[in-house]
Amino acid sequence: MLSIKGLHAKVEEKDILKGLDIEVKPGEVHAIMGPNGSGKSTLGNVLSGRPGYEATAGSVQFKGKDLLEMDTEERAREGLFLAFQYPVEIPGVSNMEFLKVSVDAKRKHLGLPELSSVEFMKLARETSKRVDLDANFLKRGVNEGFSGGEKKRNEIMQMMLLEPDLCILDETDSGLDIDALQVVADGVNSMRDGKRSFIVVTHYQRLLDYIVPDYVHVLADGRIVKTGTKELALELEAKGYGWLENGEG
Amino acid sequence: MTDFQQQALQLASQQNGTDWLADLRARGADRWAAAVWPTRKTEAWKYTPLLPLQNDNPARWASVADCAWQQAIDPIPVDATRLVFVNGHFRPEHSSALPAGVARFSEADAAQRELIRSQLGTVMDSSLHLFGALSDALAADGVLIHVPRNQTLDKPVYILNVSTPEAQPAMSSQRVLVVLEDNAEAELIEHYVSGDEKQNLFVTAMTEVVVGNNARMQHYRINLEQEDLLHVGGVHVDLYRDARFLGFALGQGSRLKRIDYHVNHCGQGAHLGLNGVYLPRNRQLIDYHTNVEHKVAHCTTDEVFRGIIGDSAKAVFNGRIHIHQDAQKTLAEMSNRNLLTSPNAEVNTKPELEIYADDVRCGHGATIAQLDETSIFYLQSRGVTRAEAVRMLSFGFINELLNEVPEQAIQDYLRPRLTALFGQADEKLGQMTYE
Numbered sequence: 289m290l291s292i293k294g295l296h297a298k299v300e301e302k303d304i305l306k307g308l309d310i311e312v313k314p315g316e317v318h319a320i321m322g323p324n325g326s327g328k329s330t331l332g333n334v335l336s337g338r339p340g341y342e343a344t345a346g347s348v349q350f351k352g353k354d355l356l357e358m359d360t361e362e363r364a365r366e367g368l369f370l371a372f373q374y375p376v377e378i379p380g381v382s383n384m385e386f387l388k389v390s391v392d393a394k395r396k397h398l399g400l401p402e403l404s405s406v407e408f409m410k411l412a413r414e415t416s417k418r419v420d421l422d423a424n425f426l427k428r429g430v431n432e433g434f435s436g437g438e439k440k441r442n443e444i445m446q447m448m449l450l451e452p453d454l455c456i457l458d459e460t461d462s463g464l465d466i467d468a469l470q471v472v473a474d475g476v477n478s479m480r481d482g483k484r485s486f487i488v489v490t491h492y493q494r495l496l497d498y499i500v501p502d503y504v505h506v507l508a509d510g511r512i513v514k515t516g517t518k519e520l521a522l523e524l525e526a527k528g529y530g531w532l533e534n535g536e537g
Numbered sequence: 538m539t540d541f542q543q544q545a546l547q548l549a550s551q552q553n554g555t556d557w558l559a560d561l562r563a564r565g566a567d568r569w570a571a572a573v574w575p576t577r578k579t580e581a582w583k584y585t586p587l588l589p590l591q592n593d594n595p596a597r598w599a600s601v602a603d604c605a606w607q608q609a610i611d612p613i614p615v616d617a618t619r620l621v622f623v624n625g626h627f628r629p630e631h632s633s634a635l636p637a638g639v640a641r642f643s644e645a646d647a648a649q650r651e652l653i654r655s656q657l658g659t660v661m662d663s664s665l666h667l668f669g670a671l672s673d674a675l676a677a678d679g680v681l682i683h684v685p686r687n688q689t690l691d692k693p694v695y696i697l698n699v700s701t702p703e704a705q706p707a708m709s710s711q712r713v714l715v716v717l718e719d720n721a722e723a724e725l726i727e728h729y730v731s732g733d734e735k736q737n738l739f740v741t742a743m744t745e746v747v748v749g750n751n752a753r754m755q756h757y758r759i760n761l762e763q764e765d766l767l768h769v770g771g772v773h774v775d776l777y778r779d780a781r782f783l784g785f786a787l788g789q790g791s792r793l794k795r796i797d798y799h800v801n802h803c804g805q806g807a808h809l810g811l812n813g814v815y816l817p818r819n820r821q822l823i824d825y826h827t828n829v830e831h832k833v834a835h836c837t838t839d840e841v842f843r844g845i846i847g848d849s850a851k852a853v854f855n856g857r858i859h860i861h862q863d864a865q866k867t868l869a870e871m872s873n874r875n876l877l878t879s880p881n882a883e884v885n886t887k888p889e890l891e892i893y894a895d896d897v898r899c900g901h902g903a904t905i906a907q908l909d910e911t912s913i914f915y916l917q918s919r920g921v922t923r924a925e926a927v928r929m930l931s932f933g934f935i936n937e938l939l940n941e942v943p944e945q946a947i948q949d950y951l952r953p954r955l956t957a958l959f960g961q962a963d964e965k966l967g968q969m970t971y972e
Contacts, residue, residue, distance in 0.1 A: 336918050339910065364920035376915040380933025386916070389929065393920035429933070446919060 289314050289485045290355075290454055295346035296510075297327075297334045304330040306510035307346070312454070315482040319496055319521060320489045322507035323529045328489045329373060331507070332458040336370040337363055351453065364390075365397035367453035371443040371460050378430035383442070386430045387412055391449050411449070418478070419445045420471050437468035444475040455479070456487045461495040473498030493525035506532055539574045544596040546570060548708060549674040551598075554643055557650055558676050561658050565673025572667050584853045584885040585824040589767055589793045595739040599624035599700070599707040606699045607631075609732030613759075615946040617695035617726065620680060624700055624738070625709030627678065631697075639694055642679045642712070653681055657714050660745035661773035666797065668769045672712060672743040679712030684721035686749075693724035693755075693944070700730075700766060703737040711742040711770075717752035717780075724755040726947070731763040731790070742770035748780035750804060755783050757947060761954065762790035764821050771797035776836070778804030785942055786813035786842075787951065788823045789958070798827040802836035802864070812942075813842040814935045816958060817850035824853035831864035834894075838869040843938055845931050845959075846875060846882040857889040860897055867897040875905045876934050878927070928959040 290312040297305040304327045312318055322328050333341040335348065337360035348355040355363060378386070392402045403411065413423050419441040431439050440460055447455055457476070461469055476486065476499050488499055496504070496518060504520040505512045506529065513532050514520065538546075549566050575582035606623055618639060621631035627641060635641075640649050657676065663669040682694055698711055717723055727744065740762075748754050758772055768791050774782050788794055794817075800809050809829060817823040829838050844852045854873045875884045888901040908930050916926035932955065939955070942948045 338914055338918075359923075360914065360917040361920050361922050364918055370918055372915065372918075376909075376912050378912050378915070378930065378933060380936040381929050385929070386919070389921055389925065390916075390919035393922075393925075397920070450919065 289316075289351065290487075291349040293347050295334070295348060296344045297330060298342055298344055299330060299340060303344075304510055305334065308507070308511055310505065310512065312485050312487065314485055315480075316503065317480070317486040317488065317499065317501045319501035319504045320487060320507050321491070321493075321504060321521060321524055324491075326507045327510045328491075328507055329458055332370050332456045332487075332489055335363075335456060336360060336368065361393070364450070365394055369447050369450055369452035369455045371440075371447060371455065371457045373458040373460070373462065375431050375439040375443055377432050377434075379432045381430050382426070383428055383430050384409070384412060384426040387426070387446065387449055390446065394450055415445050415448050418448060419475050421445060436463040437465065440464060440468065440472055441475075444472055448475065448479065452484070454485045454487070456489065458489050459491060460488075461490055461492060469495065469498060493521045496521045508532060538570060539591060541591050541594060542569060542572070542574065544594060545671055545708070546674065547596070548598060552675060552677040554677050557654060558642070558657070561673050561676055564658070565663055565670045565676065568663050568670035569667075569674050572670060575667065581826065584851070585793065585795055585822060587793070590739060593706040593737070593739065593767070595706040595708040595767075597705065597707050599703055599709040599738055601626045606701050606732070609701075609734075610699055610730050612697050613695065613726065613728060613946055613950045615693060615695055615726065615944060617693040619695045619697060621697045621699065622711060624703075624707070625698075625711060625740075636691065638683045638685070638690065640681050642677070642681060645681060649681055649683065652683060652716060653714060656716055656747060657712070657745065660747060660775045660801075661743055661771065661799070666771060666799070668741055669743060669771065672710060672741055675710040675741070676712050679714065682713070682715045682723060682725060684717050684723050684752075686718040687720045689722040690724065693726055695726045695728065698727070698729045698740070698742065700736055700738045700740060700762070701732070702734045706737050706739070708739045708741070711740070713744040715744070715746040715754065717746075717748050717754055719750040720752060721749060722753045724944070726757040726944070727759065728757075729760045729762055729768065731766055733763055736763045736766040739767040740770070742768070744770075744772045746772070746774045746782065748774065748776050748782055748807075750777045751779040752777075753781045755943065757785050757944070758796070759787045759947070759951075760789065760791070760794060760796070761787070762794070764790050764792060764819055766791050767793045769793070769795045771799060774798075774800045774809075775803050776801065776807035776809065779806040780804060781808045782810070783943075784809075784811040785947075786811070786825065788813070788815040788825065789817070791821055791823065793822055795824040795826070798825070799830075800828070800838075801830045802832055802838075805833050805835045807836045809838045809840070811840045812938045814938055815842070815844040815852055815854075816935070816955065817844075817852050818847040818958065820849050822851045822853075824855075826853075826855045828857045829859065829869070831858065831860040831867045831869065833861075833863060834865045834867070836864065836867055838867075838871070840871040841938065842873045843935050844875045844884060845878060845934060846884050847878040849879070849881040851882075852884045854884070854886045854903075855889065856887070856901070857891070858899060858901075860890075860892045860894050860899060862893040864894045865896045867894065867899065869897070869899045871901040873903045874934075876931065877905060877907055878931060928956065931959045932956055
């Protein structure tokens with residue numbers, strides 16, 4: 289699914305990723321944890337092609353293709369999805385229009401016909417129910433005036449509609465109360481089908497009680513310094529990151 | 538006098554119908570002839586040079602082109618009393634039968650003539666408005682809408698002003714007078730439109746509206762014109778006690794488009810709600826000047842204009858609110874936001890508040906920005922191309938005002954046409970910087 293080898297990346301002339309390796313196979317869930325400033329968010333932004341996040345060395349293969357050569361929209365159409373840490377508010381563009389244009393772009397890429405407005409409305413209403421968002425949110429501007437939890441649920445709803453092959457969740461749990469966290473986790477778990485892969489970037493072990501990972505990686509100073517199973521997350525929760533950064537791991 | 542002033546007087550002297558308007562024409566001609574032609578130093582025209590008018594020398598009336606305007610232009614499919622003018626000439630074969638209260642000046646009965654004579658040229662002060670003087674000098678035909686006390690016009694009035702291409706530079710003139718008596722209600726849609734071919738036309742178009750006590754006017758002025766056309770016009774409104782005027786302005790096209798809104802709050806409790814959108818592209822120039830005179834107490838003004846300026850286009854917004862000494866308890870808000878989608882686009886925005894009363898609430902805001910790169914990236918990360926993202930975000934910027942347009946047929950008419958404007962986004966859009 290995703291093969292990252294020796295990835296270096298810089299943001300505004302500052303080196304952030306310094307030789308990162310990860311191998312994600314179909315159906316796997318990988319958690320990436322690490323202290324602030326370790327490069328967690330940079331990874332999601334580099335993989336989705338955000339301007340200003342420049343890969344300087346290494347390679348990223350996505351479904352056998354060179355991901356770094358693709359435009360942001362191509363990556364999305366190929367099946368990569370980034371759930372934003374801070375989803376953007378866009379007044380004047382309705383959530384419904386935004387979702388329909390996104391889904392149509394994906395369908396066109398797959399050689400499928402666009403959905404009619406009626407078909408799409410039905411699909412969008414059903415999906416909004418799955419993430420416990422009132423259908424009225426579809427009429428409002430994209431994320432406009434949404435609470436933090438509503439924004440994150442809107443991200444999960446987009447993920448459900450776009451049915452990506454690889455989902456990257458960038459600190460989707462931050463700022464969520466336990467109920468919203470449960471909704472988000474249920475949404476993610478409902479999409480685990482043995483083929484779709486997930487990279488869950490988080491600062492807290494808490495999310496991993498709900499979304500159980502196959503692997504946990506610790507990112508520190510731009511590299512993976514330790515990889516383990518879900519028990520590693522508990523160990524990190526108890527001991528912090530210091531013991532790893534000091535090279536004792 | 539400039540050549541253009543002289544030529545316009547020539548044309549004015551050829552206006553002979555409606556001799557009962559001769560006094561108004563004479564006064565207009567005198568003021569036009571005596572006017573000092575604006576230059577860059579004239580504040581009201583500082584960013585809107587009149588050179589295109591002087592260079593083109595539109596020294597003749599536009600022809601009664603019948604031709605194929607219907608192939609080039611779609612009217613707004615609104616259920617309304619329709620009056621069609623082509624190059625300023627009334628086309629009865631394309632127009633509806635007129636209900637009581639709606640008449641052309643040239644066919645007005647004695648009572649209507651008396652009304653026109655007593656009101657035309659009184660709401661608009663041609664000593665303040667240069668092109669108002671010209672419009673008075675040229676006034677011969679026009680449209681009267683008169684709604685008596687306690688009555689409501691059954692249907693909106695839709696005045697479709699079509700222009701067609703002229704071989705030589707030419708001029709056309711339109712004049713509208715609306716008189717709503719106490720408790721009366723009416724809706725007027727003024728639509729100025731042309732096809733895509735080079736027009737060679739100068740359109741001057743003045744509208745005067747008297748809104749009586751507790752009367753209500755819903756007004757649209759929609760200018761979707763080809764980019765070589767020149768248009769100078771205005772909407773002048775007197776609001777009496779508890780009167781309401783709700784307006785929507787849309788400007789697109791024209792090398793020189795200048796539209797003045799001049800609104801007088803003459804009676805307590807009056808309300809003005811005015812929304813406007815301007816979308817100049819290529820080398821177009823669109824200038825909205827608004828002036829609201831709060832002469833008495835307890836009136837309200839809510840004014841919102843938004844513009845998207847692309848390519849090498851220019852826009853001007855000058856919003857003046859003048860709160861006179863006696864206008865206590867005034868509530869006035871004005872907002873003007875602009876989006877520049879090209880490094881060569883230009884906007885000159887100037888809110889002007891003059892407040893001489895001490896117990897008022899009056900606010901204004903003016904902003905100029907570029908599209909937000911984070912929003913563009915967000916859309917791209919969902920599979921939307923950059924060009925499409927730019928289209929959606931630009932349209933979103935004005936869509937909020939479009940959503941507030943009460944007449945659904947107008948929303949439905951404008952939405953695809955305005956979306957298409959942004960659909961033609963070119964690579965230049967990809968290179969812009971952002972805040």
